[in-house]
Amino acid sequence: MPRPTTPLLSQAGIRAAALEIIDRDGLDGLSMRKLATALGVSAPALYFHYPTKEQLLDDVAGEIMEKVDVSAFASGWREGLLSWARSYRAALAEHPNIVPFLARGPGQRDASLRRADAIHGGLVGAGWPAREATMIGASTKYLVVGAAMGSFSRGFVDDVQVYLNRYPALVDAHRLREHADAVDRDSFEFALTMFVDGLAARLAQARQASVAPSRDRT
Amino acid sequence: MPRPTTPLLSQAGIRAAALEIIDRDGLDGLSMRKLATALGVSAPALYFHYPTKEQLLDDVAGEIMEKVDVSAFASGWREGLLSWARSYRAALAEHPNIVPFLARGPGQRDASLRRADAIHGGLVGAGWPAREATMIGASTKYLVVGAAMGSFSRGFVDDVQVYLNRYPALVDAHRLREHADAVDRDSFEFALTMFVDGLAARLAQARQASVAPSRDRT
DNA sequence: CGAGAAACCTGACAGCGTTAGTTTTAGGAG
């Protein structure tokens, strides 16, 4: 019974089902056949709507990235950067299983470039040199992506004995696992604050230097 | 001709060959059959030395992490942190294709915990509260892992556009790559500096507060 | 009303990680 009277599939529907499976079963848990079954369809039917699995994942990732907010640079570079970083992290934390995929592809889709442009422009507009604006953007992204992948706290085992005997500095670390998510969130916020504080100090110093230039060693 | 007079395989040899393929062909480019062929052996022979591909990759990753240096905390938390972060990044940058794999593994092997112990201990010994030491460790790892994921190839490409506009004659992938690497390296160093500066300011402030406590607004 | 494209189907291919069962050799026991 091919060619149904009303189409069974759509790109949006495929994306939604794919993301659901990824969230539930992990990235490796998504296969085209399983996805097709979930949609009540045979696997090759998907290829009518998406040329390849990679393209599909690219689109899913793009959809997630839509929630990233780069609009707050209007209220200052600090606000813009914080808002960008937080919304970025929140978007990834909502679908952590897709993060490993982001490690791969070139992913320089159009929307991604537009975001990069908004960030860079916001920073330069606030007085940052272009070169440093690039580095700030890259740095912030490091933080977000690293935090999304890292999950530092999950690296600890739950066996207290191990720590007591062999890793004396980590005696309390076993507790980390219980509130792993909270630790990760706090650590990200901590890192972001430290980084932005460092930036602010640098910018203040640069401005002072440009007012009274070339006066080393007061 | 099974059971050769002298063993054809060893764990170390398998690891070395696997890493070579990963470096050359990427993580997806490594298959057990290809690895076996490269070693002049049939695929199932590998399973005599490694129970699973995941375990093999785990070991390869562990070998790479051996080069990470956590010894410099003896010279102060700042030196320790910088040395750890830089050697960590260097180790990952040398084999960028394996980084996506690290996204998975919780890395709770023995060596990994020993490193975590050294870092945490070094920070606490230098006067950081335990909770903040945890967050500093996590934050630094975020930075390193995020940077290792190659932000440039995968995101902040606007600078490439600038580069192309400025030097239109040099649409040379090689130079472009070099430039991208340089931006990544500089950005990492920048992020690390800003972060550590922020930390230093916080520690100084905390010490001052503990000397003259609860005196807001001088 | 006929043609062609759209949207599904079944069947198949090569490659994947891994298991089962076989074969030859090495190393130690009697």
Added chain:
DNA sequence: CTCCTAAAACTAACGCTGTCAGGTTTCTCG
């Protein structure tokens, strides 16, 4: 020196994967 077990390789095969070819039905348009 012989026998036996365990080691270290082999071939064959299973179920899974992403993807392609080709067939079938239905919708849309001239």
